[in-house]
Amino acid sequence: DAGITQSPRHKVTETGTPVTLRCHQTENHRYMYWYRQDPGHGLRLIHYSYGVKDTDKGEVSDGYSVSRSKTEDFLLTLESATSSQTSVYFCAISDRGRETQYFGPGTRLLVL
Amino acid sequence: DQQVKQNSPSLSVQEGRISILNCDYTNSMFDYFLWYKKYPAEGPTFLISISSIKDKNEDGRFTVFLNKSAKHLSLHIVPSQPGDSAVYFCAASYYGNKLVFGAGTILRVKS
Numbered sequence: 001d002a003g004i005t006q007s008p009r010h011k012v013t014e015t016g017t018p019v020t021l022r023c024h025q026t027e028n029h030r031y032m033y034w035y036r037q038d039p040g041h042g043l044r045l046i047h048y049s050y051g052v053k054d055t056d057k058g059e060v061s062d063g064y065s066v067s068r069s070k071t072e073d074f075l076l077t078l079e080s081a082t083s084s085q086t087s088v089y090f091c092a093i094s095d096r097g098r099e100t101q102y103f104g105p106g107t108r109l110l111v112l
Numbered sequence: 113d114q115q116v117k118q119n120s121p122s123l124s125v126q127e128g129r130i131s132i133l134n135c136d137y138t139n140s141m142f143d144y145f146l147w148y149k150k151y152p153a154e155g156p157t158f159l160i161s162i163s164s165i166k167d168k169n170e171d172g173r174f175t176v177f178l179n180k181s182a183k184h185l186s187l188h189i190v191p192s193q194p195g196d197s198a199v200y201f202c203a204a205s206y207y208g209n210k211l212v213f214g215a216g217t218i219l220r221v222k223s
Contacts, residue, residue, distance in 0.1 A: 043156070043203075100158045
């Protein structure tokens, strides 16, 4: 299994509060991704990174920001959490952009 | 506009029989396709992939077929086992590294 951890694994927060999710990898892969999974939608890309300090938006980036200050860590921040951001969040990594992505265990977020 | 569609939300198959999961796509630029399997409370795990230069790829009990003219791919699992019960996602990409996922199909293999 690819060395990917996500923290926290579960979180309950209130509307309007900022939330930061962390993805940590030990594979030294260049690319890192954040997805959300919702019923009926599969996995949708939020943001991704193609190197340290290099990030770009995905399909559903509104309300989210990311940062990558070192190869192994990719942070996802919900600037002001809303109930529509209740979801399961997955981090993924790949060595080269066109290769298979490997996923972390997920973070279940509930926004009340 | 869903570029990758899995039109069957669920599929039930008897143990030992063949499971066929289907996926359709609309973007003719897609040139790399993957299948992932997901168990509850876990992250998706890679199963098998196929490049658009091929029409078939096998790995043990799993075979993926690609029909480019129909923009259709399918995953065959033979023989199906109870441990195969999971959600299966197909995904597609083109040059630029972003994967686009379908909504998933829940496979239940009955023993």
